[in-house]
Amino acid sequence: MIAPEVGHRGVPAASATRGRIIIAVDGPAAAGKGTLARRLATTLALPYLDTGLLYRAVGRRVLDAGGDPRDVPAALAAAAALQVSDFARADLRDPVADMAATAVAAIADLRAALLGFQRSFGGAQGAVLDGRDIGTVVFPDARAKLFVTASAEERARRRQAELVARGVAADYAQVLSEIRDRDAQDENRPVSPLRPAADAMLLDTTALDADGAFARAMQLLAPHIVDEALLRKA
Numbered sequence: 758m759i760a761p762e763v764g765h766r767g768v769p770a771a772s773a774t775r776g777r778i779i780i781a782v783d784g785p786a787a788a789g790k791g792t793l794a795r796r797l798a799t800t801l802a803l804p805y806l807d808t809g810l811l812y813r814a815v816g817r818r819v820l821d822a823g824g825d826p827r828d829v830p831a832a833l834a835a836a837a838a839l840q841v842s843d844f845a846r847a848d849l850r851d852p853v854a855d856m857a858a859t860a861v862a863a864i865a866d867l868r869a870a871l872l873g874f875q876r877s878f879g880g881a882q883g884a885v886l887d888g889r890d891i892g893t894v895v896f897p898d899a900r901a902k903l904f905v906t907a908s909a910e911e912r913a914r915r916r917q918a919e920l921v922a923r924g925v926a927a928d929y930a931q932v933l934s935e936i937r938d939r940d941a942q943d944e945n946r947p948v949s950p951l952r953p954a955a956d957a958m959l960l961d962t963t964a965l966d967a968d969g970a971f972a973r974a975m976q977l978l979a980p981h982i983v984d985e986a987l988l989r990k991a
């Protein structure tokens with residue numbers, strides 16, 4: 758069980774980030790956050806957490822139990838039962854999991870239940886985390902915040918290519934419509950909506966490949982990660 762706060766109402770107190778190197782990478786679906794955040798973590802020798810997997814694993818558990826991902830008790834029960842093995846499932850990134858994750862992510866109590874795990878991730882060292890609300894809610898005092906975007910059309914193109922590479926048939930128009938739908942749900946939900954933190958650095962990857970996005974991110978982060986050890990590794 759990885760979510761000890763399930764069932765408790767309200768949001769846990771803000772995390773203590775003093776001395777920890779927390780890099781927040783937020784943005785909409787398929788903007789290139791995951792690839793970028795993973796590479797930043799490797800380069801900076803920090804642990805990496807894809808927080809979307811938490812919502813995906815909860816959504817999948819709800820579906821497995823025959824429940825509705827919008828149902829609050831079902832989502833909280835699924836979170837309470839999460840095991841490490843849930844994150845290794847092969848079906849966390851298909852379109853059904855996309856929609857289930859987006860639905861459970863709109864539940865305030867579920868988000869509160871998952872906060873403690875995210876805030877303690879990486880321990881005293883810190884971590885790179887990607888998601889939608891890392892810089893606004895999970896770590897408002899993160900060392901550095903990136904908000905990674907790309908046009909909806911480019912994100913749909915990337916998502917379609919990723920699905921096809923995995924052998925999943927995917928129609929571009931449908932992928933684009935699903936991306937727009939998920940954007941709208943993530944941006945308009947009342948709890949922790951997707952939006953850049955006031956102090957986030959914007960990184961538009963529409964015209965950048967993975968190497969270009971990484972190089973630009975390192976430029977943006979450099980003034981914030983002046984720790985000697987990090988500079989040696991970067």
Ligand code: DC
Nearest residue numbers: 786808809812858859862888889890
């Ligand atoms: O990043 P992703 O596509 O794997 O995220 C899946 C869903 O979870 C998506 O609808 C956004 C939501 N999510 C969220 O609300 N907060 C996060 N920190 C991470 C993901």
